[in-house]
Amino acid sequence: xxxxxxxxxxxxxxxxxxxxxxxxxxxxxxxxxxxxxxxxxxxxxxxxxxxxxxxxxxxxxxxxxxxxxxxxxxxxxxxxxxxxxxxxxxxxxxxxxxxxxxxxxxxxxxxxxxxxxxxxxxxxxxxxxxxxxxxxxxxxxxxxxxxxxxxxxxxxxxxxxxxxxxxxxxxxxxxxxxxxxxxxxxxxxxxxxxxxxxxxxxxxxxxxxxxxxxxxxxxxxxxxxxxxxxxxxxxxxxxxxxxxxxxxxxxxx
Amino acid sequence: xxxxxxxxxxxxxxxxxxxxxxxxxxxxxxxxxxxxxxxxxxxxxxxxxxxxxxxxxxxxxxxxxxxxxxxxxxxxxxxxxxxxxxxxxxxxxxxxxxxxxxxxxxxxxxxxxxxxxxxxxxxxxxxxxxxxxxxxxxxxxxxxxxxxxxxxxxxxxxxxxxxxxxxxxxxxxxxxxxxxxxxxxxxxxxxxxxxxxxxxxxxxxxxxxxxxxxxxxxxxxxxxxxxxxxxxxxxxxxxxxxxxxxxxxxxxxxxxxxxxxxxxxxxxxxxxxxxxxxxxxxxxxxxxxxxxxxxxxxxxxxxxxxxxxxxxxxxxxxxxxxxxxxxxxx
Amino acid sequence: xxxxxxxxxxxxxxxxxxxxxxxxxxxxxxxxxxxxxxxxxxxxxxxxxxxxxxxxxxxxxxxxxxxxxxxxxxxxxxxxxxxxxxxxxxxxxxxxxxxxxxxxxxxxxxxxxxxxxxxxxxxxxxxxxxxxxxxxxxxxxxxxxxxxxxxxxxxxxxxxxxxxxxxxxxxxxxxxxxxxxxxxxxxxxxxxxxxxxxxxxxxxxxxxxxxxxxxxxxxxxxxxxxxxxxxxxxxxxxxxxxxxxxxxxxxxxxxxxxxxxxxxxxxxxxxxxxxxxxxxxxxxxxx
Numbered sequence: 001x002x003x004x005x006x007x008x009x010x011x012x013x014x015x016x017x018x019x020x021x022x023x024x025x026x027x028x029x030x031x032x033x034x035x036x037x038x039x040x041x042x043x044x045x046x047x048x049x050x051x052x053x054x055x056x057x058x059x060x061x062x063x064x065x066x067x068x069x070x071x072x073x074x075x076x077x078x079x080x081x082x083x084x085x086x087x088x089x090x091x092x093x094x095x096x097x098x099x100x101x102x103x104x105x106x107x108x109x110x111x112x113x114x115x116x117x118x119x120x121x122x123x124x125x126x127x128x129x130x131x132x133x134x135x136x137x138x139x140x141x142x143x144x145x146x147x148x149x150x151x152x153x154x155x156x157x158x159x160x161x162x163x164x165x166x167x168x169x170x171x172x173x174x175x176x177x178x179x180x181x182x183x184x185x186x187x188x189x190x191x192x193x194x195x196x197x198x199x200x201x202x203x204x205x206x207x208x209x210x211x212x213x214x215x216x217x218x219x220x221x222x223x224x225x226x227x228x229x230x231x232x233x234x235x236x237x238x239x240x241x242x243x244x245x246x247x248x249x250x251x252x253x
Numbered sequence: 254x255x256x257x258x259x260x261x262x263x264x265x266x267x268x269x270x271x272x273x274x275x276x277x278x279x280x281x282x283x284x285x286x287x288x289x290x291x292x293x294x295x296x297x298x299x300x301x302x303x304x305x306x307x308x309x310x311x312x313x314x315x316x317x318x319x320x321x322x323x324x325x326x327x328x329x330x331x332x333x334x335x336x337x338x339x340x341x342x343x344x345x346x347x348x349x350x351x352x353x354x355x356x357x358x359x360x361x362x363x364x365x366x367x368x369x370x371x372x373x374x375x376x377x378x379x380x381x382x383x384x385x386x387x388x389x390x391x392x393x394x395x396x397x398x399x400x401x402x403x404x405x406x407x408x409x410x411x412x413x414x415x416x417x418x419x420x421x422x423x424x425x426x427x428x429x430x431x432x433x434x435x436x437x438x439x440x441x442x443x444x445x446x447x448x449x450x451x452x453x454x455x456x457x458x459x460x461x462x463x464x465x466x467x468x469x470x471x472x473x474x475x476x477x478x479x480x481x482x483x484x485x486x487x488x489x490x491x492x493x494x495x496x497x498x499x500x501x502x503x504x505x506x507x508x509x510x511x512x513x514x515x516x517x518x519x520x521x522x523x524x525x526x527x528x529x530x531x532x533x534x535x536x537x538x539x540x541x542x543x544x545x546x547x548x549x550x551x552x553x554x555x556x557x558x559x560x561x562x563x564x565x566x567x568x569x570x571x572x573x574x575x576x577x578x579x580x581x582x583x
Numbered sequence: 584x585x586x587x588x589x590x591x592x593x594x595x596x597x598x599x600x601x602x603x604x605x606x607x608x609x610x611x612x613x614x615x616x617x618x619x620x621x622x623x624x625x626x627x628x629x630x631x632x633x634x635x636x637x638x639x640x641x642x643x644x645x646x647x648x649x650x651x652x653x654x655x656x657x658x659x660x661x662x663x664x665x666x667x668x669x670x671x672x673x674x675x676x677x678x679x680x681x682x683x684x685x686x687x688x689x690x691x692x693x694x695x696x697x698x699x700x701x702x703x704x705x706x707x708x709x710x711x712x713x714x715x716x717x718x719x720x721x722x723x724x725x726x727x728x729x730x731x732x733x734x735x736x737x738x739x740x741x742x743x744x745x746x747x748x749x750x751x752x753x754x755x756x757x758x759x760x761x762x763x764x765x766x767x768x769x770x771x772x773x774x775x776x777x778x779x780x781x782x783x784x785x786x787x788x789x790x791x792x793x794x795x796x797x798x799x800x801x802x803x804x805x806x807x808x809x810x811x812x813x814x815x816x817x818x819x820x821x822x823x824x825x826x827x828x829x830x831x832x833x834x835x836x837x838x839x840x841x842x843x844x845x846x847x848x849x850x851x852x853x854x855x856x857x858x859x860x861x862x863x864x865x866x867x868x869x870x
């Protein structure tokens with residue numbers, strides 16, 4: 001894959017916590033419309049990599065490029081405004097806000113109208129309608145006006161996604177979007193991912209291999225902080241090193 | 254999936270309903286007029302309550318809505334008070350409305366500068382920085398006694414009649430009319446702010462500041478904005494106190510005042526504006542009653558009230574009432 | 584002028600050591616439990632009143648009054664910790680601040696009720712009075728005693744934290760509560776013991792303070808500000824930090840009030856804000 005087509009690239013990304021090297025010289029490319037899965041045993045550094053790309057952590061070395069621009073030193077919020085958005089593995093929501101309010105907030109921030117303290121929120125009709133449409137898309141229309149903390153767990157996972165979609169991402173980083181969700185519901189979550197517009201590039205972490213093979217166009221395998229292999233699912237599935245990494249980690253618990 | 258699950262609710266109408274005036278609110282503000290007819294001897298106290306309520310609203314905006322814990326907000330109250338006082342005592346300008354606006358603008362300007370420091374720190378450091386800045390301002394005013402009058406207070410303030418018509422009378426008719434009007438306007442402004450998209454962003458910060466960058470929010474700028482607005486409103490409250498009492502004491506900058514306003518707010522309930530007004534009302538009424546009995550032990554009751562509120566009524570008097578009302582209804 | 588400087592440094596350091604004894608307990612409990620206990624100074628006040636009363640009413644000698652103050656503050660604090668404070672560990676900093684400040688108000692009123700608003704005098708034994716003269720310099724004996732006490736306490740604390748089982752557990756719990764719990768450490772008990780020790784030290788500090796700064800019902804409030812500055816500047820959970828912070832504050836305070844009395848306190852607060860802006864976690868803070 002030529003990096004010229006890539007929407008998102010990392011070059012030699014490295015990070016250590018004390019003596020522990022959690023990300024080791026990671027260089028990956030995400031082309032337009034990608035549906036890439038990021039897999040690897042526990043402790044392989046998957047979430048850390050997402051954190052580094054999203055800007056929640058600063059790398060010790062290496063670069064993050066968005067559409068060819070170096071965004072390594074850019075703050076998280078600025079990356080989001082440029083179209084690089086993530087979701088969280090553990091629900092990171094606004095407990096007392098309703099989904100309608102939370103998603104409307106994200107839309108307002110995107111449109112730069114969240115600073116208009118002199119206008120009643122209800123006058124931002126377009127933002128509210130758009131938010132409601134996003135919630136409807138994710139089957140959250142019925143609970144749109146209930147406080148987030150009262151929502152079922154699966155619905156909260158969907159709201160995670162709704163918040164990310166409200167930023168109109170060009171690149172979407174999904175950290176285990178279906179974590180903790182029963183299998184039938186997780187299929188529903190991923191059908192949402194599959195239905196995303198073609199121009200959005202997606203990088204997702206997922207443990208369920210059935211889902212990975214069903215939705216990923218390419219798979220990146222991380223082990224010990226570095227990229228073990230990156231290829232199409234069929235090649236990854238038959239790679240002996242991948243098997244070894246997973247079995248090895250299983251053996252050690 | 255698509256649109257089949259979208260229900261018939263009109264989302265914008267629902268949002269609008271959240272900020273609609275209730276009959277109770279209208280009744281509350283009408284009740285604020287009662288002192289004119291029924292308690293004319295308490296108009297000066299009522300005026301002080303209005304000042305304290307406005308100050309408490311300013312703190313509610315940052316503490317209740319944006320989650321910034323402050324123990325030094327008297328800094329802005331005092332700056333407003335001294336600005337209004339110095340305008341008259343040193344510059345000879347006693348026109349109340351322009352003086353009040355200048356007082357608010359001055360406090361807001363200082364608040365804007367301070368906001369750059371405030372957004373840099375969290376938790377204990379934040380509390381300590383607000384506390385430190387408050388104490389620092391107090392000491393500064395004390396040291397600059399050639400300007401502020403030091404511990405003797407600022408004298409020689411003469412406020413002209415409002416609109417050139419209404420003199421500040423001994424009974425406080427003008428004072429209470431004036432402070433109540435400013436309180437109401439300040440409340441309207443605060444109400445509009447918390448019901449705006451910006452108010453929503455503030456609630457987002459309070460609920461989960463970590464998520465804010467991930468939805469692209471420049472939340473530090475939001476915090477700076479509300480801190481500046483809050484400082485300006487506190488300055489207005491301070492200016493009001495000066496203009497209705499014709500004196501500025503060093504006490505207007507004291508830690509005691511910073512602590513009192515937080516106590517009022519907690520007592521009434523945070524994050525709902527009316528809590529600030531109710532808290533100021535209860536605090537000052539009770540103090541007025543108790544100070545006649547034994548002023549030494551006033552803070553015993555305040556302390557006890559605080560402990561009880563924290564342990565048993567985490568949402569303040571107003572929160573407790575709301576819950577009670579909800580229980581009796583259903 | 585030079586002689587003045589030496590004496591100011593000496594007095595400032597002695598005052599700093601007093602502040603250290605008053606504050607170090609709060610630093611450790613804050614680092615351990617993340618509980619912002621603004622009533623820490625009130626435990627210091629309690630120690631002061633206990634010491635004064637024990638000496639006046641019960642005829643305790645000064646050296647016996649000190650451990651009595653320690654024990655009284657430790658005991659009372661552990662009762663509060665077990666019954667009330669523990670309910671607030673997860674309640675957020677605002678609730679902790681409010682509740683403990685309420686306690687300060689109540690304790691001040693209680694002290695007024697029992698002892699009145701006047702200053703409580705303390706009569707030191709003869710051997711602690713007077714001063715040692717070196718050349719033209721006069722060093723107060725009591726201040727030398729204070730410094731010696733503080734150094735001994737520092738040594739005990741450092742030794743205790745570094746070398747004993749309890750110390751190791753406290754350090755583990757400060758570093759990471761969940762891991763400590765996983766290692767089978769009873770974090771709850773550690774909390775209670777540490778809280779008692781920290782408040783006991785405050786009580787001891789309160790008793791030691793009477794001679795230097797006096798004792799009245801506003802003590803808990805007045806010294807709260809100093810204590811908080813020491814903790815915030817030194818960094819949470821750091822004995823070394825508290826020591827350095829207290830020494831800096833003590834010297835700064837005495838020097839400021841001596842050389843520039845008009846703006847002495849102003850400089851202290853300015854220093855506080857400046858340090859926290861550059862290092863929000865304090866000079867020795869890790870988290």
